[in-house]
Amino acid sequence: MSGSDNDDLEKELLLAAVESDARACEVQRVSVIKKIENEMETDPEQEVNEAAPETVIKEPIVTTQSHETAPKKRKHDVIEEDCKKQTGYASVIETHYNKLEEKGLDERNKSRIVYMRNFHNWIKSMQINEYIVKIKDSKRHNVPIRVLDMCCGKGGDLLKWRKAGISHLICSDIAAVSLDQCKSRYETNKRNGSSYSIELIHADCTKVRLREKYADPSIKLDLVSCQFAFHYSFESLPQAECMIRNAAECLNPGGYFIGTIPDANELMSRRNKAGMNKFGNDVYKVSFECDTDRPPLFGARYNFHLDGVVHCPEFLVHFPTLTELAKKYGLKLVNKEKFYNTFERLKLEGRNLLSNMSSLETYPSDQSTVGTSPNDYTHAENFLKQNNEDRRMKIGTLSKSEWEVSSIYLSFAFEKVKNTWNVDGTPKFEF
Numbered sequence: 001m002s003g004s005d006n007d008d009l010e011k012e013l014l015l016a017a018v019e020s021d022a023r024a025c026e027v028q029r030v031s032v033i034k035k036i037e038n039e040m041e042t043d044p045e046q047e048v049n050e051a052a053p054e055t056v057i058k059e060p061i062v063t064t065q066s067h068e069t070a071p072k073k074r075k076h077d078v079i080e081e082d083c084k085k086q087t088g089y090a091s092v093i094e095t096h097y098n099k100l101e102e103k104g105l106d107e108r109n110k111s112r113i114v115y116m117r118n119f120h121n122w123i124k125s126m127q128i129n130e131y132i133v134k135i136k137d138s139k140r141h142n143v144p145i146r147v148l149d150m151c152c153g154k155g156g157d158l159l160k161w162r163k164a165g166i167s168h169l170i171c172s173d174i175a176a177v178s179l180d181q182c183k184s185r186y187e188t189n190k191r192n193g194s195s196y197s198i199e200l201i202h203a204d205c206t207k208v209r210l211r212e213k214y215a216d217p218s219i220k221l222d223l224v225s226c227q228f229a230f231h232y233s234f235e236s237l238p239q240a241e242c243m244i245r246n247a248a249e250c251l252n253p254g255g256y257f258i259g260t261i262p263d264a265n266e267l268m269s270r271r272n273k274a275g276m277n278k279f280g281n282d283v284y285k286v287s288f289e290c291d292t293d294r295p296p297l298f299g300a301r302y303n304f305h306l307d308g309v310v311h312c313p314e315f316l317v318h319f320p321t322l323t324e325l326a327k328k329y330g331l332k333l334v335n336k337e338k339f340y341n342t343f344e345r346l347k348l349e350g351r352n353l354l355s356n357m358s359s360l361e362t363y364p365s366d367q368s369t370v371g372t373s374p375n376d377y378t379h380a381e382n383f384l385k386q387n388n389e390d391r392r393m394k395i396g397t398l399s400k401s402e403w404e405v406s407s408i409y410l411s412f413a414f415e416k417v418k419n420t421w422n423v424d425g426t427p428k429f430e431f
């Protein structure tokens with residue numbers, strides 16, 4: 001899809017929102033939309049960074065193996081009241097994640113999507129490492145690093161935090177069962193030498209102001225990470241705003257909000273290519289449950305089914321809207337990148353980790369491959385033909401079906417900017 005097609009899609013999203021979205025609180029929404037409209041006139045970032053979904057999905061291949069005061073209470077009351085009015089999909093999402101079984105390592109290794117999951121873990125590790133390094137570079141030696149892992153799930157990133165050498169971690173999630181598992185994992189890791197402290201918060205991060213739940217509500221965070229979860233907040237504007245406020249309000253200036261989400265443009269493009277509201281392959285399926293001709297800015301719902309891991313309602317994240325909302329809370333976009341581009345940028349630096357985490361499947365392999373369809377490794381065969389005279393050479397790759405999932409996602413990073421104060425005590429951010 002060309003840059004101008006992306007622009008068209010965004011204009012369509014915008015028009016649809018203007019015409020049909022009655023869920024969100026109107027005054028805030030209109031002001032966000034106005035700003036987005038202005039930005040969209042000249043949005044070079046969209047032109048440059050959006051991958052072209054029509055380019056047949058490119059599989060990854062590597063050869064061989066000042067303390068901010070809270071904004072005025074009245075404003076928050078409005079957000080919270082708006083959220084509470086909506087029962088929405090929170091309980092469906094919560095029940096889904098609470099029911100997800102904790103599978104042992106053996107079981108996980110047998111999964112059809114084991115390499116894709118490992119690859120996503122590699123992406124998260126590289127992203128966490130990249131921003132931890134920036135934070136450490138900007139601090140004096142041994143200054144404590146404090147992190148919020150928003151929507152932490154079962155604590156899949158606890159070891160990454162250990163490796164990052166942080167001092168304190170706040171974990172929050174809507175699913176109490178996942179949070180219990182996160183706690184047990186933390187205790188096991190602690191016995192094995194993890195030295196950071198932790199606090200766990202059971203909360204709907206799209207409806208609850210996390211700061212009020214922190215052991216120390218005046219805590220200053222260096223990093224907020226929200227992996228594979230921020231899109232749940234795009235059910236409505238108040239929810240998205242609550243989640244962004246949670247991400248932003250305790251961050252130090254110079255701190256980062258990082259995460260990974262499905263790319264709405266990619267999903268819409270696949271829907272358009274399929275010519276219907278359902279598409280997928282043998283490992284994932286998406287079915288849109290909203291008006292795809294005019295998807296609303298918030299509440300553009302689709303069901304996502306992934307090989308027994310996720311079967312859950314999700315919402316398109318219109319990225320320019322996210323960027324605008326983030327600005328309101330002092331967050332400046334510093335990176336937005338499709339997974340393939342992250343892989344290309346970091347594959348040399350992260351080569352050892354790719355291998356240690358078994359993030360790519362070895363091809364050809366002595367064992368049977370996870371993909372069984374004849375097309376699953378055509379890209380690898382072609383690569384070998386083009387690059388290899390020595391037929392014994394092996395490469396690392398993902399099966400086509402797995403890559404069709406990974407290539408839906410993008411990672412993002414926002415930096416918290418400095419602020420001065422308005423006479424009414426609200427922060428004035430210095431962009």
Ligand SMILES: C[S@@+](CC[C@H](N)C(=O)[O-])C[C@H]1O[C@@H](n2cnc3c(N)ncnc32)[C@H](O)[C@@H]1O
Nearest residue numbers: 097151152153156173174175204205227229232
């Ligand atoms: C795909 S999992 C990702 C878990 C973890 N971040 C990771 O990368 O392994 C999504 C998580 O988001 C959580 N979640 C979804 N909606 C939420 C909400 N409104 N508030 C808090 N957590 C939520 C789910 O319970 C689930 O644990």
